[in-house]
Amino acid sequence: MFNELLHLFFPRLCPSCNSSLFQNERVICFRCKHQLPRTGYHLQPGNPLERVFWGRVPFRSAAACFIFRKEGGVQKLLHELKYRNAPDIGREIGRIYARELMETPCFQEADLIIPVPLHPEKLRIRGYNQSGVFGEGLQEILPARLSEDTLIRDINTGTQTRRSRFARWENVESIFTVPDPERIRDKRILLIDDVITTGATLESCAVKLITAGVKEISVACIAAPL
Ligand SMILES: [Zn+2]
Known part of the structure; x- marks a missing residue:
């Protein structure tokens, strides 16, 4: 009442x-x-998102829940999630998408869900990692466990906005670390992010995970503009 x-x-x-x-x-x-527009990529091997990574990193599968369009409802959701203190949006999208991902073996079989880490300063201001809360929703439905401290972002790297494109890539390359590789050796990883654009961040995360000895990596993100 x-x-x-x-x-x-x-x-x-x-x-x-x-x-x-x-x-x-x-x-x-x-x-x-x-x-809201869906990609359906989890049911489509060789989809446009997977092709972004061909010749760069060997992902088992890559999928996005929504098609990202400027000025669309998906952009509005993501904006609210990132800038309006609305972690519930990320969790709910995680639950929605996990029910669909359960249709596909590579997402069912993942052992660990690892979000792209947020810069510590941004985390302090926002109070949560938007990819992390997406992972919390995924974890409620998928058998995999969410781990937010397996892949971490080096605290000493600064903002990227004023760097050249090459310097920015170099920077992205060096900012992620896996403090305890034993923990993920031979594990199947579901690497998650909010929006995929160039794929550079996911690529450098993946390189660190592969170096640490993971068995395979699949990718799931909230949206992709493809
Ligand atoms: Zn509505």
């Missing part, structure tokens, strides 16, 4: 379309859940 009254005065809104959520809707409205 109290909750119903509360929602009457402070309606919960869908972060994608801004309509009021019904009591039985969690975080994102039913309509958006069904209408």
Whole structure:
């Protein structure tokens, strides 16, 4: 009763379309859940996202939940997730996507879910890693366990905005470390991120994981502009 009254005065809104959520809707409205554009990549070997990494790193599979378009509902979701203190959005997308990923063996068989680590300074300001909360949602459905301290970001690297493209790549290459390689030796990894654009960050994460001796890596992200 109290909750119903509360929602009457402070309606919960869908972060994608801004309509009021019904009591039985969690975080994102039913309509958006069904209408936001999907990639279907987890069912499509050789999909455009996998091709981004061909000749760079050998991923078993790569998939994205949504198609990212500027000004679209997916961009709005991601913006709210990253800048409006809304970690629940990431968790809910994780749960939604995990139910679909369960259809595909490589995602079912993963041992560990590893998010791309956020810069410690950004983590301090935001309070959460948007890829980490996506992983929390995935972990609720998938058999794999989420690990946020297997792959870490070196605390001493600065911001990338003023560097040249090459210097930026060099920088990305050196910022990730695996403090305890034994922990992931021969493990199947599900590497996760929010939006994939050039793939440079995921590539350098993957190089560190491969060097540490993992068995294989698959990739799942919230959205890709492909
Ligand atoms: Zn909506």
